[in-house]
Amino acid sequence: MTPETAGPAKGDFLLHAEELSHHFPDGTLAIDGVNFHVRRGEFLLLMGRNGSGKTVLIRHLNGLYKPTGGEVFLEGQPIRHNLRETRRRIGLVFQDADSQIVGQTVWRDIAFGPENLRLDREEIERRVEAALRLLGLEHLRDHRPHLLSGGEKRRLAIAGVFAMDPDIIILDEPFSNLDFEGVRQVLEGILALHRKGHTIILVTHDFEKSAAHAERVVIMDRGRIAADGPPEEIVGILGDFGIRVPFGSDRSMESLTWLNQ
Amino acid sequence: MAESIIFHFRPGKSSLHRLDCRFKLLLMVLLTVSIFSATYRGLFLISLCVLSGVFTSRLIHRGFLRDFRGFLLILSLIFLSRTLTEGLIFGLSGSWRFLLVILLGMVLSATTDPADIHGAVYWYLKRLPFIKAGDIGTRVSLAITLIPLILDQTREVTEAQKSRFIEGQRNPVFRILAQTLPLLVSTLYRSREITLALESRCYDENTPPHLSRPASGQWLLFLSTAAISISGILV
Numbered sequence: 123m124t125p126e127t128a129g130p131a132k133g134d135f136l137l138h139a140e141e142l143s144h145h146f147p148d149g150t151l152a153i154d155g156v157n158f159h160v161r162r163g164e165f166l167l168l169m170g171r172n173g174s175g176k177t178v179l180i181r182h183l184n185g186l187y188k189p190t191g192g193e194v195f196l197e198g199q200p201i202r203h204n205l206r207e208t209r210r211r212i213g214l215v216f217q218d219a220d221s222q223i224v225g226q227t228v229w230r231d232i233a234f235g236p237e238n239l240r241l242d243r244e245e246i247e248r249r250v251e252a253a254l255r256l257l258g259l260e261h262l263r264d265h266r267p268h269l270l271s272g273g274e275k276r277r278l279a280i281a282g283v284f285a286m287d288p289d290i291i292i293l294d295e296p297f298s299n300l301d302f303e304g305v306r307q308v309l310e311g312i313l314a315l316h317r318k319g320h321t322i323i324l325v326t327h328d329f330e331k332s333a334a335h336a337e338r339v340v341i342m343d344r345g346r347i348a349a350d351g352p353p354e355e356i357v358g359i360l361g362d363f364g365i366r367v368p369f370g371s372d373r374s375m376e377s378l379t380w381l382n383q
Numbered sequence: 384m385a386e387s388i389i390f391h392f393r394p395g396k397s398s399l400h401r402l403d404c405r406f407k408l409l410l411m412v413l414l415t416v417s418i419f420s421a422t423y424r425g426l427f428l429i430s431l432c433v434l435s436g437v438f439t440s441r442l443i444h445r446g447f448l449r450d451f452r453g454f455l456l457i458l459s460l461i462f463l464s465r466t467l468t469e470g471l472i473f474g475l476s477g478s479w480r481f482l483l484v485i486l487l488g489m490v491l492s493a494t495t496d497p498a499d500i501h502g503a504v505y506w507y508l509k510r511l512p513f514i515k516a517g518d519i520g521t522r523v524s525l526a527i528t529l530i531p532l533i534l535d536q537t538r539e540v541t542e543a544q545k546s547r548f549i550e551g552q553r554n555p556v557f558r559i560l561a562q563t564l565p566l567l568v569s570t571l572y573r574s575r576e577i578t579l580a581l582e583s584r585c586y587d588e589n590t591p592p593h594l595s596r597p598a599s600g601q602w603l604l605f606l607s608t609a610a611i612s613i614s615g616i617l618v
């Protein structure tokens with residue numbers, strides 16, 4: 123629960139942000155002096171109530187938003203020097219899958235990113251097939267994305283990011299609007315990515331659905347990092363930050379998932 | 384999500400789906416020209432051609448008529464105004480020509496992936512000097528992608544307001560504002576989110592589109608349709 127002060131040397135971080143702030147033109151201070159880091163291979167939950175600044179923070183991490191103060195570093199290098207490479211290495215799955223989907227079929231949508239990277243045709247096909255398989259979308263390859271179910275759409279958005287072979291995958295509320303089965307399917311997909319060695323940052327309100335898989339939990343409150351620690355430490359203070367405390371007082375960490383293990 | 388049927392791409396395997404988009408664009412232009420310049424006999428030929436396109440693309444199915452109602456209104460306006468000024472024959476042929484063009488547009492958008500339209504437009508434009516082909520091609524296919532989304536959104540806003548008894552509101556100005564404002568806001572929000580999402584997927588308008596060489600069967604389909612549309616002007 124130490125609010126990110128001391129710690130290992132900065133070179134150890136795959137990605138870190140220093141004193142990151144963002145003032146919107148209308149005067150909102152959405153994030154305020156955030157220090158944040160993630161290590162290679164980590165599975166991190168980023169939590170906090172509505173409007174606490176989670177979306178704004180993660181949109182800085184791959185350079186979509188430019189900070190009004192502070193800086194983001196990838197392997198110790200400021201990302202603003204090479205935004206394109208940063209965006210390839212840090213994949214972002216948007217809160218609203220509909221705005222992320224551009225292809226007119228599932229197959230073409232997944233191919234969109236790799237095509238932009240100008241990979242050759244065979245490599246594109248290989249990656250799209252791998253993404254279809256990993257996220258269980260093979261039978262939908264010729265379907266129109268906008269007609270898919272909520273869970274399938276989310277998995278498609280994840281597949282599109284995975285096909286670019288990023289180091290870090292950041293998911294913004296991937297469980298919102300999903301039913302039980304949808305949550306499980308998406309969670310399976312995320313875990314498959316983590317097993318493949320991708321670093322995962324999962325933005326969520328729901329400790330109960332996925333905490334069992336996380337190594338670290340970071341809580342934001344009013345634009346600042348309010349807590350940072352392993353899930354078993356954080357669980358006790360969730361209520362202080364407007365996050366629902368898991369049902370049942372003495373739940374083991376392993377039980378905090380919607381997958382049967 | 385409420386979805387409008389027309390002007391949406393519907394993936395499929397028909398011969399029109401497979402026809403190279405460069406051919407399709409050229410045929411669109413040819414057919415449109417001949418629809419407006421053909422004699423009555425020529426118009427008959429071209430109508431057969433367009434209608435067979437409508438059938439092979441399986442354009443007509445549930446929901447089609449519902450979406451088509453808006454166009455019926457325009458059609459009847461054309462019919463009325465031309466009949467009143469120039470007589471019944473002109474009224475009929477004028478609205479028939481208009482109908483053919485609309486159907487043609489629907490067949491094209493139903494059977495063609497916007498990404499392919501982008502590729503084809505790029506392919507034609509890069510032959511012309513002084514034009515940034517990538518730029519224009521991208522804008523064309525983005526517009527084609529956005530139009531159906533906006534149509535969908537319109538329907539959703541209208542339905543949401545019906546459920547809140549917008550009909551009870553007598554003031555027409557208020558009603559129009561109530562319908563267009565949320566649409567405008569959500570479209571603006573949408574386009575901003577889409578732009579961000581494109582950026583984060585490394586979108587680059589100068590990515591050369593992928594085009595493969597058309598098979599000989601496609602040449603046949605292209606040449607025969609082109610022949611019909613040209614003879615439509617001559618006969």
Ligand SMILES: Nc1ncnc2c1ncn2[C@@H]1O[C@H](COP(=O)(O)OP(=O)(O)OP(=O)(O)O)[C@@H](O)[C@H]1O
Pocket residue numbers: 146147148150151152170171172173174175176177178179
């Ligand atoms: N484009 C913008 N212009 C002005 N203010 C903004 C903009 N985007 C976000 N904000 C504000 O910044 C703050 C943080 O928003 P953010 O979207 O990051 O919250 P969040 O933690 O993702 O919330 P949620 O859980 O609802 O998604 C909010 O007060 C929000 O109103």
Ligand SMILES: [Mg+2]
Pocket residue numbers: 176177178217294
């Ligand atoms: Mg958010």
